[in-house]
Amino acid sequence: MRKYLFIYKSEVMSSLQYLANILFGFLGYFIMLFIFFQLWKYLYSDPDSVMNGYTMAEMVWYVIMTEILWSTLGGKNLCQKISNDVKSGNIAYNLCKPYSYIHYALFSHLGSITIKAVLYTLLGLVLGFCFLGEFPNISFLSILLWIISSIGSLAISSLFVIFIGLFSFKIEDANPFYWVYSKFILILGTIFPIEFFPKILRPILRYSPIFATTYGPANLFVHFSFQNAFRVLIAQFIYLGIAYVLCYFVYQKGVKKLNVNGG
Amino acid sequence: MLTAVKNQGRVSFLSIKYALMQEMLNRVTFFTNILFMILNNASFIIQWIVLYSIQNNVGGYTFKQILLLWGIAAGTYGFSHFFFENAYDLSQIINEGKLDAYLVQPKNVLLSSITSKVKTSALGDIFYGYIMCFFAGLGVVDILLFTILSIIGGITLTAIAVLLGSLSFWFQKADMIAESGNGFMTNFATYPDGIFKGIVKVLLFTLIPVGIVNYLPISILTEHKVEFFFLIFLFMIAIVFFAFFLFYRGLKRYSSSNLMSMRI
Amino acid sequence: MSVIEVKNLQKTFRVKKKESGLKGSLKSIIKPTYRQIEAVKGIDFTVSKGEMIAFIGPNGAGKSTTIKMLTGILYPDSGDISILGLDPKKERKKLAYEIGTVFGQKEQLWTHLTPYDNFKFFGAIYDIPEEVVERKIQELKEVFELEEFLNTPVRNLSLGQRIRCEIVASLIHEPKILFLDEPTIGLDPVVKENIRSLIKRMNKEYKTTIFLTSHDVGDIEKLCKRVIIINHGELVLDDTMENLKYHYLNKKMVEAKMKEKVNLEEEEGITILKDKGYNLKIEVDTTLKSVADALKLLNPDNIVDINISNIPLENIITEIYKKEEEK
Numbered sequence: 001m002r003k004y005l006f007i008y009k010s011e012v013m014s015s016l017q018y019l020a021n022i023l024f025g026f027l028g029y030f031i032m033l034f035i036f037f038q039l040w041k042y043l044y045s046d047p048d049s050v051m052n053g054y055t056m057a058e059m060v061w062y063v064i065m066t067e068i069l070w071s072t073l074g075g076k077n078l079c080q081k082i083s084n085d086v087k088s089g090n091i092a093y094n095l096c097k098p099y100s101y102i103h104y105a106l107f108s109h110l111g112s113i114t115i116k117a118v119l120y121t122l123l124g125l126v127l128g129f130c131f132l133g134e135f136p137n138i139s140f141l142s143i144l145l146w147i148i149s150s151i152g153s154l155a156i157s158s159l160f161v162i163f164i165g166l167f168s169f170k171i172e173d174a175n176p177f178y179w180v181y182s183k184f185i186l187i188l189g190t191i192f193p194i195e196f197f198p199k200i201l202r203p204i205l206r207y208s209p210i211f212a213t214t215y216g217p218a219n220l221f222v223h224f225s226f227q228n229a230f231r232v233l234i235a236q237f238i239y240l241g242i243a244y245v246l247c248y249f250v251y252q253k254g255v256k257k258l259n260v261n262g263g
Numbered sequence: 264m265l266t267a268v269k270n271q272g273r274v275s276f277l278s279i280k281y282a283l284m285q286e287m288l289n290r291v292t293f294f295t296n297i298l299f300m301i302l303n304n305a306s307f308i309i310q311w312i313v314l315y316s317i318q319n320n321v322g323g324y325t326f327k328q329i330l331l332l333w334g335i336a337a338g339t340y341g342f343s344h345f346f347f348e349n350a351y352d353l354s355q356i357i358n359e360g361k362l363d364a365y366l367v368q369p370k371n372v373l374l375s376s377i378t379s380k381v382k383t384s385a386l387g388d389i390f391y392g393y394i395m396c397f398f399a400g401l402g403v404v405d406i407l408l409f410t411i412l413s414i415i416g417g418i419t420l421t422a423i424a425v426l427l428g429s430l431s432f433w434f435q436k437a438d439m440i441a442e443s444g445n446g447f448m449t450n451f452a453t454y455p456d457g458i459f460k461g462i463v464k465v466l467l468f469t470l471i472p473v474g475i476v477n478y479l480p481i482s483i484l485t486e487h488k489v490e491f492f493f494l495i496f497l498f499m500i501a502i503v504f505f506a507f508f509l510f511y512r513g514l515k516r517y518s519s520s521n522l523m524s525m526r527i
Numbered sequence: 528m529s530v531i532e533v534k535n536l537q538k539t540f541r542v543k544k545k546e547s548g549l550k551g552s553l554k555s556i557i558k559p560t561y562r563q564i565e566a567v568k569g570i571d572f573t574v575s576k577g578e579m580i581a582f583i584g585p586n587g588a589g590k591s592t593t594i595k596m597l598t599g600i601l602y603p604d605s606g607d608i609s610i611l612g613l614d615p616k617k618e619r620k621k622l623a624y625e626i627g628t629v630f631g632q633k634e635q636l637w638t639h640l641t642p643y644d645n646f647k648f649f650g651a652i653y654d655i656p657e658e659v660v661e662r663k664i665q666e667l668k669e670v671f672e673l674e675e676f677l678n679t680p681v682r683n684l685s686l687g688q689r690i691r692c693e694i695v696a697s698l699i700h701e702p703k704i705l706f707l708d709e710p711t712i713g714l715d716p717v718v719k720e721n722i723r724s725l726i727k728r729m730n731k732e733y734k735t736t737i738f739l740t741s742h743d744v745g746d747i748e749k750l751c752k753r754v755i756i757i758n759h760g761e762l763v764l765d766d767t768m769e770n771l772k773y774h775y776l777n778k779k780m781v782e783a784k785m786k787e788k789v790n791l792e793e794e795e796g797i798t799i800l801k802d803k804g805y806n807l808k809i810e811v812d813t814t815l816k817s818v819a820d821a822l823k824l825l826n827p828d829n830i831v832d833i834n835i836s837n838i839p840l841e842n843i844i845t846e847i848y849k850k851e852e853e854k
Contacts, residue, residue: 024439028446034463035454042322042458043314051317173292176299183306196313270654277651285639364635366600368652369623515602518540519595 003099004107011111022116026123029071036063036191037131052195057132058222064124065218066190069153072117075161078109079178082165092258102162102247109158142224149217152236157213159243166247169254189214212239274370278378279346286383293383300387304337307453322457327399328481329455334395335412335480336452341388342417348382350421351445353428354438360519373425373510405484412480419476419499420448422506432513452477530704530736531574531597536606538567538592566592568760569606579730579737581751589760590740594708598628611703624653627702629693631709638682642673642692645681646699653700660699667695670732671725687718694725704736705729711746723749744837748776756847764847775843777813783825784832797821
């Protein structure tokens with residue numbers, strides 16, 4: 001485990017060099033949040049009215065929280081990196097190193113997004129305050145649980161993206177699959193809470209990865225309850241396991257193929 | 264003069280054709296890219312179905328107009344990225360000294376460089392634009408109009424990308440400005456202008472001309488406002504001239520580089 | 528008749544200075560500091576029609592910068608260039624019809640297309656009618672022996688075949704001057720030889736003026752009658768190959784490992800560079816003493832291992848450059 005922590009730490013350090021890129025990334029993030037704020041302001045002609053259980057302020061905070069997770073993840077780059085590793089044969093070199101490629105990919109990615117996560121969270125809070133003029137009334141404990149579940153969410157999402165990136169063993173370009181997955185997360189999990197979808201869809205969404213990766217953590221920030229927190233953490237635990245097993249199997253199968261072809 | 268234009272056109276056509284052939288080397292990847300881009304765009308319809316279930320008019324747009332807004336956004340983006348994909352990589356091309364090959368040819372450097380790569384998935388965007396026209400119930404004449412509007416908007420988007428990319432002649436880090444700027448154009452493109460007010464609305468028709476590329480074409484398509492057509496056409500001419508001007512101005516500062524580079 | 532005229536050509540690059548560490552990167556964003564690099568510091572020369580010129584110098588001497596200014600890629604800060612009476616600054620397109628360029632490190636060909644399709648593409652770039660291109664390709668195919676791979680995609684060709692195609696592609700429009708920047712870099716000796724004979728033939732058959740940069744002595748020795756040496760952005764030498772050869776290339780370096788210690792004395796034509804008893808390094812001036820005679824001095828039976836080589840071009844240039852400074 002120590003070596004993975006070391007990988008994590010060195011990625012955090014090297015990400016500091018790209019501070020300027022992160023600062024520019026703020027622009028796109030700011031624009032997205034601004035558009036959503038305008039959209040909901042328009043739709044909630046009376047800010048105190050409640051829509052599907054959300055006031056305007058709750059709605060805006062929900063979107064800010066999911067957007068933090070979405071923007072921080074940088075899934076597109078991760079998918080590209082994994083599929084480059086596979087295609088360039090870099091992954092073959094990893095075979096003779098004493099670590100698991102999946103662990104390595106996960107920890108190095110988490111390391112590279114840590115600074116971004118902190119900065120985006122701060123910016124998100126500031127923007128929310130600027131838009132709405134107040135912070136939601138939340139306790140210290142709920143913030144702590146929200147942070148823990150957000151980290152869990154990023155780990156699960158990263159593993160899912162690694163899983164998709166590893167498809168490159170089979171097909172030349174895994175990116176189209178990433179688009180579809182990311183759009184699924186973006187549209188069904190990021191821009192609306194589950195309550196906005198038709199009744200039939202809701203139970204499916206509640207058991208999908210969306211609950212563990214976006215809806216769950218963001219909802220802790222907006223509608224906190226211990227029962228909720230407990231359910232989110234359980235779901236995350238299960239999905240972490242599922243995502244890891246999926247990665248492991250695709251990797252094992254891919255490596256076998258690699259051996260047959262001689263790299 | 265006329266033969267020079269004809270010859271330039273022939274070279275640009277060949278360049279795009281060869282770049283397309285390169286993309287088509289792997290058929291499976293080629294077609295999945297197109298298909299998945301269509302699916303990718305289509306997924307956003309869910310967002311609008313949900314929003315229109317709350318209210319049947321968002322930002323002054325009917326659902327049909329939202330479909331057309333998506334159609335125009337996909338059409339302009341697709342046209343620009345398919346034919347002129349390298350306009351979006353211009354910063355990198357300048358920074359890495361990849362203009363050398365075009366500078367020794369007796370043709371327009373800007374056109375040669377931006378036409379030497381096509382983006383397959385952008386074909387999916389173009390198809391998606393027509394699919395939206397179909398669902399919005401456009402007639403044959405309007406579909407033709409849609410095509411013209413997509414081309415005008417696509418050229419405008421390309422010119423913006425060239426303007427932003429040309430900044431790299433002056434600042435090395437301009438690639439990030441270019442990326443953000445091009446991002447703005449697509450971020451706003453799929454939301455109705457009615458939700459924006461005040462200074463933002465002014466910005467959308469000036470500094471970030473999403474209004475001219477996306478919103479005015481919707482008025483032209485649904486209300487047939489001829490004056491708007493002339494407006495966007497003139498805007499395109501002006502910005503194209505400005506893009507060529509800035510690019511050639513910057514070219515004098517081009518510093519090439521001895522970087523190993525290949526056109527793979 | 529001179530086809531290239533260069534007067535007081537200058538080019539300076541401005542490079543951002545970056546200090547290390549986070550503080551340094553922040554500082555360079557807020558208040559960048561720049562360093563001026565004078566790549567070319569006012570050079571003059573002329574080239575006559577049909578000449579084969581070697582333009583040489585160590586890495587970073589300014590040779591690529593100069594060739595890029597001559598071909599219209601870079602915009603000079605000051606000075607005058609006239610290529611076939613054209614100014615690359617103002618008449619880039621017109622000039623492009625008249626010259627050909629080959630950059631060893633940059634490929635101009637589409638790798639997924641065959642050389643044949645690439646040549647057709649270049650034909651279109653230079654506005655050559657279809658049937659003329661066809662005829663030209665047939666002709667070049669014969670002259671440069673491209674038959675066997677004319678219809679193989681470029682990405683499947685060997686590096687040597689690719690460079691050959693690059694050169695042929697630059698000949699489609701029958702340029703009057705051909706600029707070659709490091710055409711043999713990264714090639715193996717056999718291929719190098721092949722490329723050299725190709726260039727030679729081109730000069731002979733089409734009377735093309737050849738302007739070549741390289742830091743390979745072989746390229747220069749075998750191809751060119753005239754050499755221009757540049758270092759630190761300044762012309763150091765502009766002379767015929769014969770003169771240069773007489774002064775510098777007639778020296779050989781001999782490194783030998785001996786069984787027994789030898790006591791070698793310096794004499795005419797022999798300079799001892801290193802003498803560590805068993806390991807010797809001497810310079811032989813072949814105009815005064817043949818290599819064979821030099822070896823006799825070492826007693827051939829005593830040699831364990833031997834290496835005889837040309838003096839590296841870098842050394843020659845440093846030597847020439849030192850002499851310039853002494854003047």
